[in-house]
Amino acid sequence: MIRKILKYLLFTLLTIIVVAAAFFTYANIAVNQRFEKSYQIELKPLTISHDSVSLALGEHLSVIKGCTDCHASDLGGKVMVDDPAMGRLVTPNLTKGKGGLPADYSTEDWIKAIRHGLSRENTPLKLMPSQEFNLLTEKDLAALIAYCQSLAPIDRELPKLEIRPVGVLLTHFDKIPMVPAELIDHHREVVADIPNEVSLENGQYLATSCSGCHRTDLKGGDGHIPGSPKVADITGSGNVGKWTEGQFITALRTGGTPEGKHLDNNFMPWQMTKAYTDTELKSLYIYLKSL
Structure with a gap:
């Protein structure tokens, strides 16, 4: 009886391995076709x-x-x-x-x-x-x-x-x-150009750089790769909706949030966003809060 169970388990395991290998081969070929x-x-x-x-x-x-x-x-x-x-x-x-x-x-x-x-x-x-x-x-x-x-x-x-x-x-x-x-x-x-002034239009233009991580709707979601933290909702329904303009600018310039947290630059690149001008940060705040 035990021998039959072991044979069944071994057969199941080998089947899983063969199916997984076949699927990976298919996925690898498909991905390379996309690259080429x-x-x-x-x-x-x-x-x-x-x-x-x-x-x-x-x-x-x-x-x-x-x-x-x-x-x-x-x-x-x-x-x-x-x-x-x-x-x-x-x-x-x-x-x-x-x-x-x-x-x-x-x-x-x-x-x-x-x-x-x-x-x-x-x-x-x-x-x-x-x-x-x-x-x-x-x-x-x-x-x-x-x-x-x-x-x-x-x-x-x-x-x-x-x-x-x-x-x-x-x-x-x-x-x-x-x-x-x-x-x-x-x-x-x-x-051709978008005027560099404090405006909703300028904020929307700048927010394009946020979409890669925070999704196209900027509402975040699960991390992009296994083990990475959840991506924040940066629209008016998230923390940005609760922050003042000054708090928003401070967070993007120092990594420190009003809640007392410090943003991990590996996942929220505040070392990059601190280079934004006041005009750019104010425009971004207006746009994100409007969503």
Whole structure:
């Protein structure tokens, strides 16, 4: 009797292993097909000015849009995560130093990467949050590219990005935006500019940078990867609805909340948001509280 039970349990276990292996193989093939898909897009001309005003705006955008958070403070790239199960997530060196971009990397290549989440070959970039950058105004996109083009070369050779089993499954089930090019309207018209003033419109524009973590409705939810904390509701129905403008600004500049908590920069990048101007933070507060 015991021998029959053991045989049954062994058969069940082997069946589960075979089914799991088959499903993972299917998921891995499907994910790689998504990585290799070629997109046909039409790039509109963009005038790039390298004057001091544009470069200053581009540098500011590189901080508040998270470029320096992901690609390192000097934009020379870094290994963000190296997990045996998840994978090795690496952000590239954005300068033209050793290990960085090729010498002939053009303005069109920058537009593809930032606005469309695509490589020079029109295949998807991994984890590049272009679903947010796609909404940049023409003025901001041009300024950001101008600043990136002005970077001094940094010699930094990095290991290749590698997606491991858990990363493959999270990508397959769309738990992480590994293929942002799929989330973009590649034919969307670019807005020329949004006035940098305290307004609902400016706040809505800025809140695009919050949507990657807090979801498109900004109401948060479960953490994006296993083990990560719950993502907060930052609309008027969450804590932001209870905070004053001053408390909101203090939280985004110091990481300290009115409730006496200290925000973990790994999950709420207040070291990035502290670079927002008063005008930007006031606009963001107005918009979030209105939701």
